Amino acid sequence: MKLFIDTGNLREIESLVPLGIIDGITTNPSLLAKESADPHALLKQICTTVRGPVSAEVVATDADGMVREGKELAGIDPYIVVKVPFTRDGVKACRRLVDEGIRVNVTLVFSPNQALMAAKVGASYVSPFVGRLDDISTAGMDLVKHIIEIFDNYEFPTEVLVASVRHPIHVVEAARLGADICTCPAAVIEAMFKHPLTDIGLEKFLKDWEKARQAAKV
Secondary structure, three states: EEEEEOOOOHHHHHHHHOOOOOEEEEEEEHHHHHHOHHHHHHHHHHHHHHHOOEEOOOOOOEEEEEEEEEHHHHOOOOEEEEEEEEEOHHHHHHHHHHHHOOOOOOOOOOOOOHHHHHHHHHOOOEEEEHHHHHOOOHHHHHHHHHHHHHHHOOOOEEEEEEEEOOHHHHHHHHHHHHOOOEOOOOHHHHHHOHHHHHHHHHHHHHHHHHHHHHHHHO
16 A cells, blocks of 8 residues: 655655655645645645655636646646545546546545546546544545445546545554555654554663673673
């Protein structure tokens, strides 16, 4: 499973990308608005740093506006993937952008029907939001399971990009279900490194090694 960072913060990206575990980035208008840099310039820097797919979202709500903005975003860098919301206009825009050779990530997907329609118009990615479903007492990972089953049945090339990830268990569940990608805040990725038994084990190894060195000096 590929691992993306859900962020617009270049420092977070530069901290994690050199580890070799990051395959791409997802951004949205809210994440980019938190940063002081010009959004287009920042997206270019992110593309240069990660050298993998970088989702950049339109803010228009009509199909013509989405296509216009999508073309502008795609012109920033070849790594840009244009992100459109799942709406009737979003589906229209996706079809038109795909016809022009632009990769599209259909976001804010909350049902298998939405994912199916996005795949039918050629989306490169669909982004089911698992955390937001969990928030309303609906099992977000059930949605992922159903989408994967549908896509496998009909061999859609659209990749399932699990989004709205809140904790490492979401990552494990996405991987077990066979999701193509999981996009996580940097804090979730950092939490994936941690386990108390690893810390205890390392501390013990170092203490034992130091004892052995001291004994050798006697």
